[in-house]
Amino acid sequence: MINIQSLCKSYGKHKVLYNINLIFKKGEVNGIVGENGAGKSTLFKCMAGLESFEGSIAYTGNILKNVTGYLPTELFFFSKMTGYEYLQLLCNARDIKEKNLYTSNIFDLPLNEYAENYSTGMKKKLALTGLLIQKNEVFILDEPFNGVDIHSNIIIQEIILKLKELKKIVVMSSHIFSTLNQSCDHLHYLKDGTIKSSVIKGEFELIENEMKGSSIGNKLVELMD
Amino acid sequence: MAGYFRLQYHRLIRTLKDLGINPYLGIVFSALIFILLSNELFRRISYFQYIYQLIALIVVLQAGKVGRNEFLKNIYTVINYQKIRLLENLTLASPFVIVLFYKGFYLCALVTLCFSLLVLWYNKVGRSVFVIPSPFFRRPFEFSIGFRKYYWALILIYAVTLIALLVGNFNLAIFAYVSLLLVCMSFYATAEPVYYVWIHAQNPNVFLKEKMITAMLYSLYISLPLCVLLIGFFPLHVLIILSVTLCGFFYVLLGVIAKYANYPNQTSLIQIIAMAIGLVFPPFLLLLIPYFYKKSTQKLNAYLK
Numbered sequence: 193m194i195n196i197q198s199l200c201k202s203y204g205k206h207k208v209l210y211n212i213n214l215i216f217k218k219g220e221v222n223g224i225v226g227e228n229g230a231g232k233s234t235l236f237k238c239m240a241g242l243e244s245f246e247g248s249i250a251y252t253g254n255i256l257k258n259v260t261g262y263l264p265t266e267l268f269f270f271s272k273m274t275g276y277e278y279l280q281l282l283c284n285a286r287d288i289k290e291k292n293l294y295t296s297n298i299f300d301l302p303l304n305e306y307a308e309n310y311s312t313g314m315k316k317k318l319a320l321t322g323l324l325i326q327k328n329e330v331f332i333l334d335e336p337f338n339g340v341d342i343h344s345n346i347i348i349q350e351i352i353l354k355l356k357e358l359k360k361i362v363v364m365s366s367h368i369f370s371t372l373n374q375s376c377d378h379l380h381y382l383k384d385g386t387i388k389s390s391v392i393k394g395e396f397e398l399i400e401n402e403m404k405g406s407s408i409g410n411k412l413v414e415l416m417d
Numbered sequence: 418m419a420g421y422f423r424l425q426y427h428r429l430i431r432t433l434k435d436l437g438i439n440p441y442l443g444i445v446f447s448a449l450i451f452i453l454l455s456n457e458l459f460r461r462i463s464y465f466q467y468i469y470q471l472i473a474l475i476v477v478l479q480a481g482k483v484g485r486n487e488f489l490k491n492i493y494t495v496i497n498y499q500k501i502r503l504l505e506n507l508t509l510a511s512p513f514v515i516v517l518f519y520k521g522f523y524l525c526a527l528v529t530l531c532f533s534l535l536v537l538w539y540n541k542v543g544r545s546v547f548v549i550p551s552p553f554f555r556r557p558f559e560f561s562i563g564f565r566k567y568y569w570a571l572i573l574i575y576a577v578t579l580i581a582l583l584v585g586n587f588n589l590a591i592f593a594y595v596s597l598l599l600v601c602m603s604f605y606a607t608a609e610p611v612y613y614v615w616i617h618a619q620n621p622n623v624f625l626k627e628k629m630i631t632a633m634l635y636s637l638y639i640s641l642p643l644c645v646l647l648i649g650f651f652p653l654h655v656l657i658i659l660s661v662t663l664c665g666f667f668y669v670l671l672g673v674i675a676k677y678a679n680y681p682n683q684t685s686l687i688q689i690i691a692m693a694i695g696l697v698f699p700p701f702l703l704l705l706i707p708y709f710y711k712k713s714t715q716k717l718n719a720y721l722k
Binding site: 278 | 557609720
């Protein structure tokens with residue numbers, strides 16, 4: 193279980209997250225939604241240990257960062273590095289002795305080609321494959337469905353459900369409510385750096401309605417005029 | 418279009434400020450160092466004008482990187498894009514052309530100028546579908562990437578060494594050998610994004626030790642054939658060759674740990690100066706390496722547990 197208590201994060205005087213209290217249990221999928229800039233990615237980085245913060249994040253078991261697989265929104269791949277070498281790097285990083293990484297290639301990626309030449313969706317699939325090979329206990333997935341095709345979208349949803357079955361902790365963000373409906377057990381609405389509401393499966397529509405912002409009205413006409 | 422070059426100027430100023438240098442002094446000093454270094458290399462190395470031309474071409478080719486060219490093509494009209502590329506290439510080539518002209522190598526200056534114009538239409542630098550096989554795939558990433566980026570330099574160094582061995586020029590052979598280890602050191606020149614450090618389930622000490630072992634092992638793979646050849650051809654100089662080998666491996670170690678001494682930022686200017694002193698005066702490395710190791714573990718503590 194991950195227990196986040198009174199988490200606050202600021203960049204100088206700018207407060208990004210304020211008094212976040214959340215509990216993520218094993219075998220549950222938690223979704224975090226919010227407008228752009230609400231603080232979702234910052235919260236994920238704090239959980240992963242990539243950002244310092246005030247407050248506490250407690251995890252029962254190992255050191256959290258060493259058993260966490262984090263899929264960032266913006267992926268970075270080194271130039272002149274093949275997909276196979278990327279997976280090898282992730283295995284080495286966790287001291288996993290995977291003999292044949294080709295058998296772990298669930299998305300049928302061209303592992304002998306440079307990862308930098310992959311399409312957006314293929315890059316996401318490669319990163320996700322890396323997290324799965326690492327046999328993590330916690331999965332933080334920031335926009336896992338961004339840029340992937342319909343078939344891969346279905347596979348990712350299947351993976352998330354499988355992780356749930358395997359009693360992993362999954363925390364994810366998405367702007368697509370249909371995917372959240374199918375994958376998540378709990379949904380948390382992050383607005384202006386705080387958790388505005390948390391609901392269980394079946395009540396996600398409440399947050400969806402809450403999130404529907406005002407239209408841009410005449411602004412577009414004025415801009416294009 | 419003027420706005421584009423104004424923006425590049427501002428970016429340059431910001432980069433120098435980030436390095437902790439007064440930008441205007443930095444520009445003047447860079448120009449001075451370029452002139453002095455060029456002069457010194459022309460004085461010391463025979464036929465340096467050809468190497469100088471090659472350096473100029475490598476510098477000009479940097480403007481042909483595929484990502485930035487796609488961006489420029491996307492936002493500018495065809496004519497303005499070509500004007501920008503033309504001005505960029507001429508700006509990058511001009512310092513080299515001026516020096517070559519000043520040194521009296523008129524033909525070389527003209528060839529360099531023509532080259533900079535010819536490569537105007539080559540804007541695919543950095544993206545290749547062809548995968549160069551790397552013998553270092555078991556322990557990515559510095560050596561596998563470095564090998565693919567600089568394989569041409571390794572071939573060149575090996576070729577120069579073989580020529581030096583055949584003509585019995587020990588100094589040239591040992592210079593090439595040191596260059597080889599400096600190329601290995603350069604594989605560690607750029608700090609990776611935090612994510613690639615964070616993924617490791619190791620504490621900073623274990624992380625650094627693994628990096629150092631990999632660097633030593635792969636440097637040995639690359640340099641061992643040359644070392645054996647050198648000893649074979651110049652058995653009387655075996656002590657010098659072994660001393661240079663030891664020194665070269667210390668350079669590589671320095672490269673590994675210096676990368677993280679100011680992490681996640683790139684190595685600071687003062688650290689670069691200290692490294693330069695260490696390269697010129699190797700005994701200083703005995704102080705510098707433990708110091709950088711300590712700094713690196715402190716910096717990595719934020720990301721590794």
